[in-house]
Amino acid sequence: MDRISVITLNMAKKYTDASIAGGGAIKGKNCQIKSSTAITGGTRIVFAWYLDNGTEQTTTVDVMDGAKGDTGLGIKSASIVDSHLILVMDNDTTVDAGLVSGFDTDMSHITDIDLNNLVDGQILKFNGITRKWENASAGTVDTSLVDLNDVDIDNLTDGQIIVWDATAGRWKNADNFPSITVDPTPTQGSNNAVASDGVYTALQGKANSSDIPTDTSDLNNDSGFITNTVNNLVNYYLKSETYTKAEVEALIAAISTMHFEAVSELPSSNIQTNVIYLVPKSTAQTDNIKDEYINLDGTSLGWEKIGDTEIDLSNYVTTTDLSTALADYVTTVGLSTILAGYVQKSQTAGLLKNDGTVDTTSYATSASVSAITDGQSIDSFSDVETALNGKMNNTYLEESVTLSTSATTTVTFTDSSILTTSVIDLAVSVWGLTPEDVTVSTGVCTVIMPKVSTAQTIAVRIYVR
Numbered sequence: 320m321d322r323i324s325v326i327t328l329n330m331a332k333k334y335t336d337a338s339i340a341g342g343g344a345i346k347g348k349n350c351q352i353k354s355s356t357a358i359t360g361g362t363r364i365v366f367a368w369y370l371d372n373g374t375e376q377t378t379t380v381d382v383m384d385g386a387k388g389d390t391g392l393g394i395k396s397a398s399i400v401d402s403h404l405i406l407v408m409d410n411d412t413t414v415d416a417g418l419v420s421g422f423d424t425d426m427s428h429i430t431d432i433d434l435n436n437l438v439d440g441q442i443l444k445f446n447g448i449t450r451k452w453e454n455a456s457a458g459t460v461d462t463s464l465v466d467l468n469d470v471d472i473d474n475l476t477d478g479q480i481i482v483w484d485a486t487a488g489r490w491k492n493a494d495n496f497p498s499i500t501v502d503p504t505p506t507q508g509s510n511n512a513v514a515s516d517g518v519y520t521a522l523q524g525k526a527n528s529s530d531i532p533t534d535t536s537d538l539n540n541d542s543g544f545i546t547n548t549v550n551n552l553v554n555y556y557l558k559s560e561t562y563t564k565a566e567v568e569a570l571i572a573a574i575s576t577m578h579f580e581a582v583s584e585l586p587s588s589n590i591q592t593n594v595i596y597l598v599p600k601s602t603a604q605t606d607n608i609k610d611e612y613i614n615l616d617g618t619s620l621g622w623e624k625i626g627d628t629e630i631d632l633s634n635y636v637t638t639t640d641l642s643t644a645l646a647d648y649v650t651t652v653g654l655s656t657i658l659a660g661y662v663q664k665s666q667t668a669g670l671l672k673n674d675g676t677v678d679t680t681s682y683a684t685s686a687s688v689s690a691i692t693d694g695q696s697i698d699s700f701s702d703v704e705t706a707l708n709g710k711m712n713n714t715y716l717e718e719s720v721t722l723s724t725s726a727t728t729t730v731t732f733t734d735s736s737i738l739t740t741s742v743i744d745l746a747v748s749v750w751g752l753t754p755e756d757v758t759v760s761t762g763v764c765t766v767i768m769p770k771v772s773t774a775q776t777i778a779v780r781i782y783v784r
Contacts (some may be wrong), residue, residue, distance in 0.1 A: 352397055353377060360384055366397065380404055382416055441641040445469070447489055464490075484745040581609070590617045597628065659773050716764075722771045728756060730779045737764050741783050748778040 361383035368376045382404075398408045404416035432443065433451045444455040447469025459558075464481065465472045472520055478495045502509055504517035530553040532538055562570070581597040597609040608629045615621040636644075649657065661702040716732045745754065747768075756767040764781055 352394075364397070366399075380416070450488070585612060585622060587619055590614045590619070590621070592617050592621075595625070600627070613745070638752075655773075659775075715780050715782045717778055719776060719778050720768070721774060721776045722752075722768055724770055724772060726770055726772050728768040728770070730768060732764040732781055733762060734764075734783065735762055736783045737762055744782040744784070746780050749775070752777065 351367050351369070353365040355365075356363045361381055364380050364382055366380065368378075393409045394406050395409055395411070398405050406414045406416050408414060431451050431466070432453075433446075434454050437454050438456075440457050441454045442457045443452045445451075445468065446453050447467075462500045464470045467490075469488070470481070471487075472492050475492055476494075479492045480495055481490050482493045483489075484491050499739045500511045502513050502517065505513050505521050577593045577595070579595045579597055580591075583599065585596060585598055592614050594613070596612045596614075598612060599609055608627055610627045611625050612622055613625055615623060716734055718730050718732065720728055720730050722728050726768065737759060739759060741758060741759060742763055743757065745757065745766065747753075752768065752771075754766045756765075757767050758765045764783075766779055766781070768777075768779065
């Protein structure tokens with residue numbers, strides 16, 4: 320009995336099915352021109368075959384221009400006969416466009432078929448090693464796996480199975496599936512199968528999906544959530560007592576768009592409740608004073624006068640009045656200039672009595688200064704000169720200095736008459752100024768004058784005796 324492999328039968332069946340569907344080696348069924356595109360020296364035509372199962376297959380043919388052609392002649396239809404493209408022109412003439420390149424109608428052109436020395440009665444048989452169909456003598460159909468070219472059976476044992484070896488490209492016998500480890504009960508982290516009784520036991524005590532409440536009414540409201548029927552609404556407003564979102568936005572918009580509008584008279588229509596209308600007064604006014612109106616409800620009865628644009632300045636002083644009233648007052652700059660020739664109260668501490676007069680009880684008068692003694696105070700340069708006139712030593716030294724407002728000022732006197740045992744009498748040209756410190760060394764007397772509030776130039780004189 321002639322034999323043919325199972326794979327050969329399968330491939331033959333597929334080829335037959337494709338031919339029945341219109342997609343066998345000789346295509347012609349359901350052929351259409353899918354596209355026509357101009358190329359250099361001709362036209363590229365794409366043909367499409369739509370098989371009975373809806374699958375599309377395409378072939379591209381380049382039809383080159385002839386040496387001479389009729390202008391305006393078009394293609395009415397196209398078909399493939401014996402691998403040649405047959406065109407029917409608009410004038411019903413038939414043109415053989417030549418052999419279709421790449422369009423195989425011969426089985427020997429199929430890449431996975433290897434035909435050699437064909438003889439009558441041969442069949443196609445698949446070679447599992449070369450992976451091609453080859454012509455062979457028709458024999459009996461293989462009835463055993465070991466007779467198939469792509470099957471290697473070796474030392475079969477009970478329970479073995481046939482598996483595909485992708486590396487060798489062949490079917491081989493192999494041991495059965497490995498044993499399966501079954502856990503008696505579900506175990507966390509395990510990938511093993513679980514015995515059905517273990518699953519059953521684990522599910523005992525668990526709620527069925529039908530036992531899980533789907534309505535809130537089935538639950539115990541122990542948290543006191545508000546239900547559709549609430550008895551105590553003392554802390555809640557009725558919906559009718561609140562504004563909707565749209566109403567709140569409208570109220571805010573009305574507030575934010577309130578503005579003034581000048582009109583010749585109050586409008587009788589299209590009255591806006593968010594406008595302050597400025598209307599001329601009934602009698603002529605200076606400064607263009609107008610009455611101010613608002614409308615409460617948008618009707619002709621809703622007008623309310625809220626005032627006018629007149630500003631009452633009767634209780635305010637004018638610039639002229641203020642300048643006149645302040646004419647007899649001195650400015651800060653003027654006052655500083657006037658007080659520059661005066662001493663501060665702190666500088667006269669101990670000199671003024673409560674009634675503002677100078678306390679001179681501790682100072683000698685010019686009449687008695689001639690009898691001045693050591694340690695007694697004097698109050699002027701002339702008193703000093705008179706007191707020292709005729710004394711043993713009436714030598715004096717004088718320096719002119721400008722006192723600073725930020726630091727003390729040092730006045731240095733240099734003279735050979737100054738000794739460490741000398742008695743120094745000191746006087747300044749401004750009343751009330753006293754030195755902070757006086758030091759004496761051989762040939763030098765140093766006087767430290769205090770800082771003052773206003774810079775000024777004074778004379779400092781010392782008498783050496």
